[in-house]
Amino acid sequence: MDEYYLPWDEAWHITTNTCCYTNHTIMAEALEKWPVDLFQRLLPRIYQIVDEINRRFVDQIMRQYSGSAGIDVQAKIRSMAILYDNQVKMAHLAIVGGHSVNGVAKLHTEILKKRELKDFYEMMPEKFNNKTNGITQRRFLMHANPLLADWVTEKIGDEWITDLSQMDKLKDFVNDKKAQTEFMEIKLKNKERLAAYIYEHNGVKVDPKSIFDVQVKRLHEYKRQLLNILTVMYKYHDIKTHPAKDVYPKTYIFGAKAAAGYLTAKLTIKLINSVAEVINNDPDIKGKIKVVFIEDYRVSKAELIFAAADVSEQISTASKEASGTGNMKMMLNGAVTLGTLDGANVEIVNEVGEENAFIFGLSSQEVMDYERNGNYNPMDIYNSDPNVKIALDMLIDGTFSKDKELFRPLYDCLLHKVGSNKADQYFILKDFESYMEAQKRISDAYADKKRWAKMALMNTACCGKFSSDRTIQEYVDEVWHLDKLQVEIK
């Protein structure tokens, strides 16, 4: 308007036909809300425009809903206005100022429509659509796992490099004994490659024949690395107290970074390292379980890790993970998912079949119901489930730290309200037993070599949907409406 002298309506037409909004998370901390006074001071002209966009939008809400029976217009304004409570709500601005709103997995988009952005969906349903995330097979198979990439090409040709749906053809080999053996030999080589890296960087000897159980992702409470390490702590106690018990050897591999100011996340990393130190050096354990924390988690490390994973830990509190993409990278490389029905895990299980994944825990609906009703009490579980009590008490009895108070904040946030956070807001205790039971199913399945080879191979064979080529094509066709440009290669 200022530079090209466009009238409002024309500028607004260009804006709304140009912009589109992809929501990547429903975690409140990631949805930008700026104080009006700050915004106004730093961006005075932009603020004037935002104010006018908001005025027109609030007008539109009133026109649309005034006089409609049973509709509280003020409540609609409260939940949808761009300027409210002295805040600029950037997500609301993006929805109003664009022609498309999408989530990044089916479940996530449904949660946006039914919960988080319900009022927007009711007012402008035509803007809403889903674009399930994807990953690139060029980096996460061709580059990261050359042994498997070459094997796949040998079996089905090389079209998968630009058309991942071709992986489907591997289904012909899932019951083929020779193919199963070759597939698992490649996995073993990749595990040896990672074991060498771990020995060099952590000084820990891990057995490539053990189950490589992998959780690598940003450290966040909703991703529940704490649930994982608590069950490791429980198993440590179990092996110590029942030394004769048969356990399938397992290597727990973690990788994560914590945001600079996120204390609980940093303390969780400290806990994982402390547990690793004790378990890896306890002769009573006889190497049955090992714990490794890989430093400086990033894509170059991730490539090495994904290729070597047997089990892909995707254990977020149901409803919290928008999509996840680590889950897809590990599936591509023949890891079996141990997860909740959250984010893209739902679609992964749909593709691979529930017999080829290990699913546990509360459903997203159950989580959202507990959140709404406020009727979850983790203390009841602590008091009634002796296994949970054993694991939690080890946080504060000095088993993993000379300073018994070091991990007290983790113990407290599981059992008590801390600040504005409810006790165990991510339902770790609630899912503890069902997670342990799923891990037991994994050890049993892994012990059956043929069964595991088939499951792992099925995961690679069924990953076709999760290429970012498919995702980008959907954006091109349904959101950006771009024409194809033919590039001549001379």
Ligand SMILES: *Cc1c(COP(=O)(O)O)cnc(C)c1O
């Ligand atoms: C894929 C990837 C992620 C995302 O992992 P999620 O398990 O989906 O959270 C994060 N960091 C790196 C380095 C990755 O490669």
